[in-house]
Amino acid sequence: MSFKVFGRTTIVINDLKIANELLERRSANYSDRPSYRMMFDILQWWWDFGIFRYSDAWRLHRKTFNDFFHQKAVQEYTPVQDAASYVCLRALLKTPEDFFKHVRRQAGSSILEVVYGLRGNAYDDYIEVADKSIYSVDLAFNPGHFLIDYLPFLKYAPPWVAFKRLGAQSAKYALAMREQPVVLVQKALADGSAVPCTVTKLLESQPSDAPGRLDLIKNVSTIAFVAGADTSVSQNLTTIIALLHYPEVQKKAHEEVDRIVGRHRAPTCDDRTDLKYIEAINVEALRWRPVVPMGLGHASVSDDVYEGYFIPGSKYISFYFRAILHDPLVYKDPAEFKPERFLGPNSEPYPGGAFGWGRRICPGRYFSSNTAFSLIASLIWAYDILPAEDGSLPDSMAYTDKSLRQVA
Numbered sequence: 001m002s003f004k005v006f007g008r009t010t011i012v013i014n015d016l017k018i019a020n021e022l023l024e025r026r027s028a029n030y031s032d033r034p035s036y037r038m039m040f041d042i043l044q045w046w047w048d049f050g051i052f053r054y055s056d057a058w059r060l061h062r063k064t065f066n067d068f069f070h071q072k073a074v075q076e077y078t079p080v081q082d083a084a085s086y087v088c089l090r091a092l093l094k095t096p097e098d099f100f101k102h103v104r105r106q107a108g109s110s111i112l113e114v115v116y117g118l119r120g121n122a123y124d125d126y127i128e129v130a131d132k133s134i135y136s137v138d139l140a141f142n143p144g145h146f147l148i149d150y151l152p153f154l155k156y157a158p159p160w161v162a163f164k165r166l167g168a169q170s171a172k173y174a175l176a177m178r179e180q181p182v183v184l185v186q187k188a189l190a191d192g193s194a195v196p197c198t199v200t201k202l203l204e205s206q207p208s209d210a211p212g213r214l215d216l217i218k219n220v221s222t223i224a225f226v227a228g229a230d231t232s233v234s235q236n237l238t239t240i241i242a243l244l245h246y247p248e249v250q251k252k253a254h255e256e257v258d259r260i261v262g263r264h265r266a267p268t269c270d271d272r273t274d275l276k277y278i279e280a281i282n283v284e285a286l287r288w289r290p291v292v293p294m295g296l297g298h299a300s301v302s303d304d305v306y307e308g309y310f311i312p313g314s315k316y317i318s319f320y321f322r323a324i325l326h327d328p329l330v331y332k333d334p335a336e337f338k339p340e341r342f343l344g345p346n347s348e349p350y351p352g353g354a355f356g357w358g359r360r361i362c363p364g365r366y367f368s369s370n371t372a373f374s375l376i377a378s379l380i381w382a383y384d385i386l387p388a389e390d391g392s393l394p395d396s397m398a399y400t401d402k403s404l405r406q407v408a
């Protein structure tokens with residue numbers, strides 16, 4: 001399907017076969033991004049390589065990021081993620097009413113510790129700044145939310161226009177969020193108190209006079225939190241909602257954890273290969289309520305033809321994940337939460353599209369799978385997840401309408 005808004009054509013992919021063909025097999029032609037003018041020019045997220053055009057600058061950022069987050073590299077971080085899950089378990093016992101905050105801290109604090117070596121109160125300071133910037137960006141990723149993405153000349157609109165005022169408020173936080181933690185790490189390195197982390201490794205491994213060195217370090221470190229924290233939280237909250245709505249799934253998960261881990265210790269990421277049912281629960285959560293329901297836009301580089309359809313270059317490619325990941329021809333009873341679909345000899349396909357496709361596929365997916373596993377396995381081990389005392393359940397469809405799916 002395609003449609004035109006203010007002369008800009010958007011092609012919507014809603015079929016797994018087409019997504020695989022265009023975005024995987026022909027990914028050299030479909031790895032560009034549309035120009036996110038609101039984010040770049042107004043909200044000052046020009047450092048975010050997730051929205052860079054397909055270019056050498058993007059390749060350099062992506063490679064640098066990937067050096068720290070590829071499948072093998074993330075194994076080094078699992079003790080940090082497991083420790084964050086135990087902190088969450090204890091916090092839930094003390095103040096269960098702050099449930100959302102604790103689940104968010106598990107994902108956010110792991111990233112901040114791995115990337116900047118930040119611990120304790122430094123997490124709260126950072127969150128305060130980041131939240132103020134991320135709020136507007138969630139809106140800006142929604143196609144069509146800001147007209148400037150279709151009418152770039154609006155960049156010259158006067159400063160009192162609503163989107164400009166919003167931009168002016170949140171831009172200073174975007175820049176502070178990128179700047180402050182790296183400055184803290186530099187100071188810690190200077191006084192000998194730095195905790196080894198991605199930024200210390202980058203600062204120490206690159207010659208201090210290399211052009212653009214500090215910008216690159218700031219850019220790749222900032223994106224880890226902004227792309228990785230709330231996405232993981234969304235997945236984890238979806239899983240918790242599913243466990244409430246499907247008590248039989250929770251029962252099987254309890255049985256698996258009791259059988260394989262037992263009561264004498266809590267689970268860790270090292271149990272991932274053995275706790276297959278927990279693993280399947282996390283995968284099913286990604287399919288059931290995809291975290292980024294419309295993905296991140298791709299764009300074609302040059303003209304192409306697919307099954308007789310002409311696809312011109314520079315066109316915006318969007319996704320309808322619900323159609324792809326709830327296709328009844330691929331997933332039986334797609335509306336049901338059934339981890340079993342990923343187990344056994346006739347298992348259904350892994351919903352990898354939830355992390356995107358081709359050269360732009362989410363480079364944080366290995367890290368986030370550990371975050372999800374660590375939290376859900378620990379919660380199952382420690383608690384029964386039950387409805388409220390009055391028996392009510394959260395609405396399993398109540399999410400916000402932002403680009404990132406968030407429990408309402």
Ligand code: HEM
Pocket residue numbers: 049050051062065069111223224225227228229231232235291292295296297298353354355356357358359360361362363364365367368
């Ligand atoms: C449940 C968790 C997550 C989900 C569902 C998710 C999903 C996505 C999706 C759909 C994209 C766009 C892919 C495309 O354009 O084809 C993306 C991009 C990205 N993600 Fe994730 N993500 C998650 C966690 C993370 C984490 C933990 C990190 C970092 C540690 C991260 C870092 C990134 C980055 C840097 C990009 C931009 C890639 C590029 O443009 O080259 N993500 N993610």
